[in-house]
Amino acid sequence: MQSTTRVALDAMGGDNAPAEVVKGAVDAVNKRNDIKIFLVGQKVPVERELSLYTYPKEQIEIVDAPEVIEMAEPPVMAIRRKKQSSIVVGMNMVKNKEADAFVSAGSSGAVLVGGQVIVGRIKGIQRPPLAPLIPTERGVSLLIDCGANVDARAEHLVQFAKMGSIYMEHVVGVKNPKVALVNIGAEEEKGNALVKETMPLLRECTDINFVGSIEARDIPKGDADVIVCEAFTGNVILKLYEGLSSTLIGVIKKGLMSTLKSKIGAALALPALKNTLKSFDATEYGGAPLLGLNGLVVKTHGSSKAKEITNSVFQCVTFKEKEINDKIKEYIINKPAD
Amino acid sequence: MQSTTRVALDAMGGDNAPAEVVKGAVDAVNKRNDIKIFLVGQKVPVERELSLYTYPKEQIEIVDAPEVIEMAEPPVMAIRRKKQSSIVVGMNMVKNKEADAFVSAGSSGAVLVGGQVIVGRIKGIQRPPLAPLIPTERGVSLLIDCGANVDARAEHLVQFAKMGSIYMEHVVGVKNPKVALVNIGAEEEKGNALVKETMPLLRECTDINFVGSIEARDIPKGDADVIVCEAFTGNVILKLYEGLSSTLIGVIKKGLMSTLKSKIGAALALPALKNTLKSFDATEYGGAPLLGLNGLVVKTHGSSKAKEITNSVFQCVTFKEKEINDKIKEYIINKPAD
Incomplete structure (x- = not known):
């Protein structure tokens, strides 16, 4: 018998x-017919x-949740x-095994807090x-952690490296993924206190393909598949990625529209350009998983369209x-946490 | 009488x-005739x-320095x-007041170490x-600090904010520059321990135009003039800026070259595009100053061409x-450091 994946979807988010x-x-x-979706939200509009x-009809069910958590709420x-x-309703469904994922x-804040407090961590995941x-x-590339745990410690980063490696290999399909630690230079002696403490611990891990430091400038080149860092750094990387891409594309558009000649050129070049830029778009792969929970919680962009939602379900x-x-x-059983 | 600025220039760097x-x-x-340059390096090739x-002839003098520090040396x-x-020879000239700047x-490592050890800090600058x-x-925007002091403390960041503000106002010419602290959310309660400690200290500073948090996504928009952060974060921002710009421009070029139609379009659009992208190039403004020293030390890009060198001298x-x-x-006299 084919197994069905049950996904609780935040219809109000x-x-x-x-x-x-x-x-x-x-x-x-x-x-796909191997999916059951629970649309969790205010019944009437949904x-x-x-x-x-x-x-x-049997594949979608509405679960009433009259309250809405606003973006700005603590x-x-x-x-x-x-x-x-x-x-809260959707996460409780994961907790109670009525759904496999939310x-x-x-x-973001509510999803992160809810994941920890309601769904709960896998025993041993810190x-x-x-x-x-x-x-x-x-x-x-998988950027891990990008905002869940500021001021994390070295042993947390080691768990991130391992979980990221498992995810990248089995969900994204990258064989023996290269794992690197974000650093401010390639030399062994570079880095802050956290990096200096984490580096030797990662070198000792025989169960991941650890390749050492990665400088931020080499992240866009795809030099590593799993980019390990503390949440503050990861969040800065993620947000700068978004902001700088949007600014640069804006600057380029302005350039293309600046003269008559360039406008004609732009009209000719645009279809091909759009096609290439699309390849530089990660929403194809779905949202960001919150890893290490008793179930799966996925956070998609606030600006998500249907396509990103569908891909997140897949x-x-x-x-x-x-x-x-x-x-x-x-992994946790074989390598108990401190 | 017109005053002359004496600049020691690393001819081997x-x-x-x-x-x-x-x-x-x-x-x-x-x-300009108000400049005297000392070309410090191996006499024969220079x-x-x-x-x-x-x-x-009277404006350039060669100062022999037979040794060269390689990029990879500790x-x-x-x-x-x-x-x-x-x-070392150039920095000693600044230390001995034979030059105003180096x-x-x-x-980078040697310049940062030399600045601290040879030129030395202004009393009170930590x-x-x-x-x-x-x-x-x-x-x-001025990014401060971008690599000199990893694991800096809150009081250091306060000094960075003030020095950055002075530099931006008087060297770059931005009136009453907006100063912001890099954070991972706009809300007051967000951030890591360092940010939470630094934020109230910056809010107390009446001598700078502190505007609060800035998220990395808003840095490319130019939302603040002085971007304050700890060196690890700053280095990640700087390097990602370089890497992502270069990757995106590469992706766009690939798109423009992908079909015959787009190639023709690219040929028409390129001159205007190049012009706009040039405005997104900070080398026009010279190199990165190492602030708070007894004299000035400026680090320019390793790939510097003549123009960046000239601008750094200016x-x-x-x-x-x-x-x-x-x-x-x-500022230090009025606000003694801890």
């Missing part, structure tokens, strides 16, 4: 909810959206008080890292099929 | 030394390069052992930060004319 979330859910079940589409407070919010484009994929010249299927959490547990 | 350094020096003295040009050891290297495209200018949509003139170090000393 993100700038384009519920419309794009519902569309993403419909597209997912219209493409139902209205859903009524616009044709899809196998996360800990929101999770504690809004028991009927889509995030996907949300809503408040900190669950958030691990988005970032585009590179060669494809994508990502949950792969995560389940490849038994990622069993692999993480095996 | 960088990928294009001595040719581009010598050319940069010649261009500088041919443009003399040979210099003999190719016409310039006012900096502390190199500074200690190679007393006859261009970096400019080098050589080993850590001298390296502060490059980075391009933004609106012009440039930057030294402005630094002296605007009495930046006197302004830093005044």
Whole structure:
């Protein structure tokens, strides 16, 4: 018998909810029959959206969650008080094994807090890292941790390296992924106190393909598949990636529109250019998993459209099929945490 | 009487030394007569390069320095052992008040160590930060510190903010520059331990225009003029800026060359495009000053061409004319460090 992956989807999360979330859910079940989606959110608007589409009815179910956590709300407070919010209801479904995964484009803070407090960590995992994929010249790399655990310690980074390696190999499909630690120089003696403490611990790991330091300038080249760093650094990398890409593309557009000759040139070049720039877009791969939890929690961009939602649902299927959490547990048993 | 700025120039530093350094020096003295340049390096090759040009002889002098510090040498050891290297000889000229400034495209590590050990800090300055200018949509911002002092403390960051503000206002010419602290969210409660400790200290500073947090995604927009951060973060920002710009421009070029139609379009658009991208280039402003020293030390890119060298020399003139170090000393007297 084919196994079904059950995904609880935050129908109220993100700038384009519920419309794009519902569309993403419909597209997912219209493409695969091994998925069951729970649209968690305010029943009336979700139902209205859903009524616009044709899809196998048994594959989508609405779970009412009348409350909404706003982006600006302090996360800990929101999770504690809004028991009927889509995030809390959806995460409780994962906790109670009614769903295998929870996907949300809503408040990052609330998703991170909820993941830890409601879904809970795998025994032995000290900190669950958030691990988005970032585009590179060669494809994508996993950036781990990009904002879940500021001021993490060396032993946490070692767990990140291992979990990132498992994810990259089995979900993204990169064989024997190269793992590197973000540093400010290639030389062994460079780095801050955390890097100097982490480096020898990673060198000792025989179960990952650790390749040493990576300087930020080499990340876009795709020199490593798993980019390990502390959350503050990771968040700076992720946000600068987004900001600088958008600024540079803006500067280039301005250049292309600056003269009559260049405008004609731009009209001719644009289709090919758009095609290449699309390859530099990580949303194809779904959202950022919060790893090391009893279940899967995936955070997608706040600006997610249907396509990213659909891909995030498929990502949950792969995560389940490849038994990622069993692999993480095996690693923890073989290498107990301090 | 017009005052002369005396600049010791590392004729052996960088990928294009001595040719581009010598050319940069010649261009500088041919443009301004209030500059005296000491070309510090191996006499024979420097003399040979210099003999190719016409310039006012009294404005350039060669200072022999037979040793060369290589890029890969451990900096502390190199500074200690190679007393006859261009970096050590040039920095000693600043220390002995024979030169006002030292400019080098050589080993960053050696320049940072030499600045601290040979030139020395202004009394009261705890850590001298390296502060490059980075391009933004609106012009440039000063990134301080970008690699000199990893694991700096909150009180160091406060000094960086003040020195950066003085530099940006008086050397770059931005009135009442906006100062921001790099953070991973706009909310007050976000950040790591260092940010949480630094934020209230910066809020108390009445002598700078502190605007609060800046997320990395907003740096390229030019939302702040002085970007304050710890050196590890700053180095990651600087290097990612370089790497991502180069990758994206490569991806775009590939797109433009991918079809016949786009190739024709590219040929038409390229001149205008190049012009706009040039505005996104900070080398126009010279190199990165190492601030808070008894004199000025400027680190230029290892790949510096004559133009960046010339601009760095002019930057030294402005630094002296605007009495930046006197302004830093005044600040220290009024706000004694812990």
